[in-house]
Amino acid sequence: MTRKTNIIKHDGKLDLSGFTIDCYVLEDGTRVLSAREMQRALKMVDEESNYQVAGTRLQRYLDQKSLRPFIYNEKSENYYDPIVCYQGDKKINGYEATVLVDICDAFMEAKNNIELSSRQTIIATQCEILIRSFAKVGIIALIDEATGFKKAQDEYQRLVGMYIADELRPWLPTFEEDYYQQLYRLIGWDWSLYTSGVWKNHPQYVGKITNEIVYNKLPRGVLDELNKLNPKNEKGNRKHKHHQFLSENVGYRELLQHFGKLSVIFSMYGEGEYKLAKAHIDSLLPDFRVGKQLGLDIPMDANDYSSISSFNRKKNQS
Known part of the structure; x- marks a missing residue:
């Protein structure tokens, strides 16, 4: 091509x-x-x-x-x-x-x-x-x-640019079936409605949740850039998957690490407890995370689950 x-x-x-x-x-x-x-x-x-x-x-x-x-x-x-x-x-x-x-x-x-x-x-x-x-x-x-305002803006654009690929990457299975199955469980939906074909596609609400707990956790501006590169058509559908526009060494890699964190948090909550799980996610992974040079928190290391364990102990004590 x-x-x-x-x-x-x-x-x-x-x-x-x-x-x-x-x-x-x-x-x-x-x-x-x-x-x-x-x-x-x-x-x-x-x-x-x-x-x-x-x-x-x-x-x-x-x-x-x-x-x-x-x-x-x-x-x-x-x-x-x-x-x-x-x-x-x-x-x-x-x-x-x-x-x-x-x-x-x-x-x-x-x-x-x-x-x-x-x-x-x-x-x-x-x-x-x-x-x-x-x-x-x-x-x-x-x-x-x-x-120095322009310099700060340039640094912000540089950070966003690190997460966006120069060209569309081939599709790879990224959002595993387990991710969606766990969401259904946490929301309180019957997973068989999807697997049996009663629901041919996941409800739009799943896309809204995915933006909230996945793409909104990438640095400020990345989701906006993905929406521009991969806009919805007149039927409300997108031609590609957002993750195909993420850079392989930074954006896509952090996305996969993020799924590891979500999997641990999902496992802590039962059926219908999505709101509790969402509050847990937001406490550990604030929206629009960027580096300290812009005055916000650096994302925690993908393998550092000590803060998750701490949150879980507080939850069990309450």
């Missing part, structure tokens, strides 16, 4: 004083803005027109004969070529981020030198508003850099 290029590693929304544009950072560090959102922010389409999904209106304006001397001034013909990037299986059309600044400069220069059409005038006026917004965003970025 050919590996896709231009893979999105981070995404967000760029707030430009009321104008929001979807933005992305690719695996090679390229910053990209959504073509669709750019043409909306530039008022190249009317709001009620649903602003052409692929951003094709933007490309047509870049190629208008009257604007070309300003758009392509000292720039190559391929300077404004769109970038096709991928977020999981989703294809996104965009432009390198600084292209938006160049477009704004070009329209403002054209406004000062030629007579524009009514729509071109609207766009040029919008470009002036956006340019002022860029200045405000620049000030915020400088403050983030000076205060």
